[in-house]
Amino acid sequence: MKPDSRIFVAGHRGLAGSAILRELHRQGFTQTITRTRAELDLLDPLAVQQFFDREKPEYVFLAAAKVGGILANDTQPATFLWENLRIETNLIDSAWRSGVRKLLFLGSSCIYPKLAPQPLKEEYLLTGPLEPTNEWYAIAKIAGIKLCQAFRRQYGCDFISAMPTNLYGLNDNYDLSSSHVLPALIRKFHEAKVRSESTVTCWGTGTPRREFLHSDDLARALVYLMQNYSEEQFINVGSGSDITIKELAHLTAEVVGFSGQIIWDSTKPDGTPRKLMDSSRLLGLGWRPTVDLRDGIALAYQDLQRRFSH
8 A cells, every 4th residue: 555545444433443544544644535324325235336436445444344242243133144244245346346456354253163262263264153142243244254255266356354353442332232341341330430339240250251452453453464465364363362351340440440349140141251363373474462451441441431521
């Protein structure tokens, strides 16, 4: 990519997309293209094709998706499958038809089998059953990877895919009915502190292990991959270490300043027992994460306070 390359960031208001946009601007790319949902309906194939014909982007970061946590995935299976299939199909097909030079599709670590060996290597895809609570989203993301691979094989498109681990950071979703675990914990502890409550109840047993990556680290990795990676095989993007949900809860409470008791509701689902990604291929290319988890949680908490004070 050159400083004046035309770069479309699909999903630029989301956690990953906004971080990609910030990183592109930080690195001096001046011709970034964005559209809000009101300006461009990614579910409408004709609107998407007309956008590509008109704007002629050379590079595309496909970070747009219908996303949510366990509850949202479990209660809206049709919405998660259909909307994500439609978004990625429209964007990937239009990118090919309009001659985009390179496209990077952003997947999710939930594509891996529920009981796959740890850490998760790229070749473990499709080797076993998925986690039932988010299989609809996972199947849509697997289809996106396969679409990129298929267009690459059939048409020679330089379409690549990257699989991030659990993300957090600026512009996260703090809605307790649809958020992921870390933003949900930040909000729960913040509200309990503000209300001077003595306890906070968290879902599950607290025993599952999860890996977390700050969205700014993800963005640095993706811009790097767009410039340095061109293979059919998707590539993992993770921090390389994990933590139990219980440890995460105590760390988050400490950062937020909640000093009460944490209660675990074991009637609620835990999800996958462990999800640590093997990011050795990416690390072998020279990329390294830079944001420490405690520091990252503090930054995310500042973001929540800014947004909830308005």
